[in-house]
Amino acid sequence: MAERLKNQASAYLRQHAGNPVDWWPFGDAAFNEARRRDVPVFISIGYAACHWCHVMAHESFEDPEIADFLNQHFVSIKVDREERPDVDSAYMAATQALTGQGGWPMSVFALPDGRTYYAGTYFPPQQLQGTPSFRQVLEAVSGAWRDRRQEVEQSAAQIAEHLASGQLANARLLGTIDGAGLPDAAEHAEAAARALSSAVEVLEGAEDTDFGGFGGAPKFPPSPLLRFLLAHSGSSAPTAAAAAGLAARTLTAMALGGLFDQVEGGFARYTVDRRWQVPHFEKMLYDNAQLLRLYAQWARAAEDPDHRALALRVTRETAHWLDLRLRLPGGAYASSLDADTQVDGRRVEGATYVFTRAELTAALGTGNPALDLLDVDADDGASHRLPGSTLRLAAVPDEAQAQTWQEARQILAGVRGSRPQPDRDEKVVAGWNGLAVAGLADAAAVLADNGVPEPQVLEAARDAAEYLLAVHRQDGILYRVSNHGSVQGIEGLLEDYAGVAEGLFALYAVTGEPRWHAEAQTLVAAAVDRFLASGKLSDTAAESAQVRHAQGGTSSASPLDDAVPSGTALFAGVLLTSASYGGPARHRALAEQLVFHVLRAAPAAPQAVGWAMSVQQALLDGPRELAVTGSDPDAVAALLAAGRAAGGPSLVIAHGPPDRVPLLEGRNTEVPALAYVCRGMACRQPVSTAEELRAQLRPDVPAG
Structure with missing residues (x-):
């Protein structure tokens, strides 16, 4: 039994290798076995740092009697939601449809073709306050399969049909993506500007004015949304000041509270209360990668010296925590630390x-x-x-x-x-590591620009980027997960290709090393080829047959953010960056189409489209591009520091060898330093001083 899980990349799967349950990893073999035996499938979904996943494992999956019942009446599949977010997303939608809520551990019962007929989350070992025991659930769903097969089939068909409607809704929201461009650019820009301002107004109404953030308990860091608020705060929109205030209050509250580890650095996944005081103690790479970058950006935007110092402290300590607790041999970053010790x-x-x-x-x-x-x-x-x-x-x-x-x-x-330390999930997820590269690069730059250089932070970004390209990319394909320096499992998802490209573009912007720009452009082009076909965007390059059946035979990329930005929004962002550096013009048109849904979604549900709104903000800004050339490294560095401080998080920066990046081609390199400010590739006269550069980067200054 243990043989199937003990060598998996996922620490979560390996944690269950010794269970008496006859676990299978998710895949055709498990479902074929269920079909051969004519039994339903039990799919248990969780992740290594999950407290209640450990609880259910101890109470039920380590129980020989429960295991014996599962082994007799089901084929049992264990899924790491972080390794297979495509599987998790499909079955989470089914669980929410059946129960009105979701969470982990998730317990799903499916037909041998993958369609769900019953689902829930945590089930206790004994009946508790109206919640049936896990054994009662197993007996009921097994009995239904045995005695009421037609009803089970009908239920599965209805659930699949419901999930199909959700996939079709995503497809309608995105529309056709053909790169043909928008019919009336000026009219669209006006509508987009109104939508983004409306989103800020909605968020003002949703703010927790007592404790910062949005909504009540539990409270999660709204990272993609904060990216938009910081970008919008640097614009000429009438709601820019409101966006700045929303971002500052949330970032301050999180930095002072228990969500942030005041002793060692790094952020927990969420707090159980609305005051940001009491965290659920698991620490995730995807949260810390995004928050590292956000605090680096806020350190440039904060006007009050004490708040700026707070932002710099959080930036530095989070970068140190990543190095201390999540960095692996070879330079990549582990997925998480456990909630428990x-x-x-x-x-x-x-x-x-x-x-x-x-x-x-x-x-x-x-x-x-x-x-x-x-x-x-x-x-x-x-x-x-x-x-x-x-x-x-x-x-x-x-x-x-x-x-x-x-x-x-x-x-x-x-x-x-000196205390016992939590366990670490050492699987390496490509997209999350890409976000970490971006965060580390931006952190290194802001620390250096503020007179506290920490060159090891930039070296850490380089090392992680090297690992991703050397290990995760094989024969032109980017794989999602590796363990101990070897890739395992599925090809990377759209979020992986886009997340790694995001990191490489950010690393180029800080270092000026053209290799990172070239590798990012290669990944963006590969993502266009692999995830965009016949006007339709997909989150996966090779969709599982069982997931497709579970979703009623249809699928679409999701444009909505979760704790991480949607693959759609990340892809739109790197497409725009690609075009801004001089990549294919079609990439800009694709980016415009991929965030067109912001016009409808931003005023209605801004917290679901934060990253897409930040891309739309960059489109409205031009986007702004900065090319810096010259023969004096110190003078070039001074202009770059001034540009980073004044340009905001959407600024696209090019420097280094002038013959490798189109945005630098034809620029004067014989003088000590020159800065060229462009919007949408339309450039102003070059300037040579930081004061002139800051003036040109003001949001109300047009191009040309």
Whole structure:
């Protein structure tokens, strides 16, 4: 039994290799076995850092009697949602349709062709407050398959039809993607500008004005949305100041609260409360990659010195945390750290991270002024069932307070380092690592531009990029997952191709090394070939037959963000960047079509299309492009720093050898330094001083 899972790339699958359940990985072989035995399929979906996944595994999948029933009456499949988001998305839609909610662990019962007929999330070992026990569920769904097969078939057909309608809705929202361009560019620009301003107004109404962010508990970092708000805040739109305020309040609240690890750096996946105080302690690469970049961008935009210092601190500490906790041999980054820590043979959520008041006093000393900076639980975390309090800063520290906390956190880090540490999921996901490359590159640049250079951060970005190209790209195909330096499993999804290209473009913009630009352009071209056909965009290059059956025989790329930006939005962004560097003009037209849905979606559901709105904002801005050339490295660096500070997150930057990137071709390289500001490839007269460059990059200055 263990043989099928023990060598999988996914730590989540390997965690279950020793279960008495006869697990199969997702694939044709498992479904063929179900068809051969004429039994239904049980699909259990989760991920390595998931607390409740561990709970259900211990309660049910390690139980010999439960395992025996599963083995007799089902073919059981274990799925890592991070490795197979295509599978997770399809069955999550089915679970939500049946129950009105979703989450992990997800428990799905399907026909041998992949269609769902029953689903839920966590089931307890005994009946609890109206929730049936897992054994009761197994007996009921097995009995239905045995005794009421026609009803099961009808139910599966209805669910598949419902899922098909959702896929068709996605297709209608995206429309036909043929690269032909928009019929009336000026009219579209006016409508897009109104839509983006309307989105900001909607978000003002949805803001949690007491604690920052949007909505109530639980609270997740709205990373793709924050990218849009930062981009919009640098525009000439009437809602720019409102966007800046929304972004600043959310970023401040997250940086001060328990979502951010005040001792070691890095962000948890979400908080269980609306105050950003008590996290669910799992830490994910995809969150930290995006938030690293956002805080680097906010460090340029923040006007208040203390807020700017806070943004720089979070940037630096998150980059350090990635290096300390997620960086793997070879330079890539692991997927996550577990929510739980093994303490005396049992899993305890948050045990590595929390402190009681007595522990804080013992570590720092009575009367240490750092204690006055903290907002800790009066009951030492008992109200949240934690063995201590998460550490939160009560307010944005000034310079002296920041230094006091820096000294204290080093002491507390030593205490934490002696504790048991959470497990790490070491699978490497291509798209998330691409976002990490982008975040590290931007972090290195902002730290250097603010006089605190950390060259190892940029080297880390290079190393991760090298790993992705050397390991994940094989014979022109980018693979999604690797483990210990070897790719396994499916070809990369649209989000992987686009995410890696995003990282490589960002790395080129910081280093000026043309190799990264060339590799990014190659990936964008490959994505066009593999995911766009007959006017239709797909999230996968090779769709699973079972997923297709589950979705009623139809599929479409999803344009909606989740914790990570949608593959559609990421793809639109790198297509626009490609065109801005002088790539095929058709890439810009494709980008315009891929975010056309923003006109309808932005005012109605802005939190679902944040990254697409940021791409639309860049389109409205031109986008702005900056080419810097010259013979004096220091003068070039000074212009680049000024451009990065004034240009905002959508600025496309080219520098380095002038004969390898079209945006640099024909520029004067004989003078110490010149900066060319362009919008949509229409350029102004070059300038040689930072003051002139800042003036040209103001959002109200036209091209030409």
